[in-house]
Amino acid sequence: MKNRKLALLLSGLLIGAIAVALVYFGNPKNMGFCIACFIRDIAGATGMHQAAVVQYIRPEILGLVLGAFVMSLLGKEFSPRGGSAPVTRFCLGFMVMVAALVFLGCPLRMVLRIAGGDLNAVIGLVGFAAGILAGVLFLKKGYSLKRTYRQPLMEGLLFPGIQVVLLVLLLAAPALLIFSESGPGSMRAPIFIALAAGLIVGALAQRTRLCMVGGIRDLVMFKDWTLLLGFLGILIAALVGNIIFGWFKLSMVGQPVAHIDGLWNALSMFAVGLGSVMLGGCPLRQLILAGEGNSDSAVTVFGYLVGAAFAHNFKLASAATAIAEDGSISGGPTMGGKVVTIAIIVLLLVLAIANTKQEKAK
């Protein structure tokens, strides 16, 4: 049991260090890794949304899935499964993504933002933890999306296969895709470094079952620190890395790709926490499970992808806070983003209640 805790901590440290290295090689600050941002960039690169500053096929995402896929084959854990409320999972994925884009990051980026000194992300963490606690209450009352079942081999191979297709497109036919020329989407580590980073993190996350939601959840439900050690490892390594490179800056204002509206940072991450508990894992974990052949997680990722496109097409995603020379502040959550965040929280609660049934004693 000690070994597993050590493995989580070491993997977390390595992943945090890799995230900082990706920033060094060109990714936006505090965004070495961000599952939400990078899936959003992929949605943009394929023309699903037209936000010109966030369009790119992020090799990190392809690497994460393929790293988990290869590792699950080696460990004889690759197992095509699915059939547990796929439409509900698609909708949950959609909502988690829209909420993450109101905050401006998935739980993994939230940790990386905290490690960069971004106090807005600390407020996000408070909301995130509250969302997880709400999810735990439903789990304890019997919340479940019911069982998955074995599926044909091809069902499990399709999602990793899609990553290979995207990789081939990125390498052989980039002219077919849309890439940002300015903004976060234009800031990127070289393809093979990004791909290698994804493969390593995907393999580590598959082996250790790292999950940003599972840490707080398991601590609350089972007094089990194991997964939280991964979370802490990432935080520590990224913090040290940011200090070494001189990127650490403790503040609310002036943080990279972040906004300063505390209420909406907290509420959006509440939705991400609750929705992710309802899905059984954070966005990173869903990518890893999809790589292992879980088609419910693949459907969840499709929900993320479509949610990201809608978030930009309907102006629900927040813009980073910018302060002009005359002191005027722009950016922050949009009116649509605020309305939809509330709607998402209500809908999540409705879905949680609808899928909670008090188990009768047998």
Add this chain to the structure above:
Amino acid sequence: MQIDARGLSCPQPVLLTQQALKSQPASVEILVDNKTAEGNVTRFAAKAGYSVAVREENGDFILTLTK
């Protein structure tokens, strides 16, 4: 007592185990269908003072927890 936790998302297999162990039964059988759940249930049961024997059957794992 046997609990079928096959195909359930995290952390339901462990949660069902936790609920089953509340009454401190002498032994319980937990069925899971993946290594993640097998590991999670095994660790939880060990922490609760149960010894765990695992056997694999048609891709499922049958965990026998005894006090």
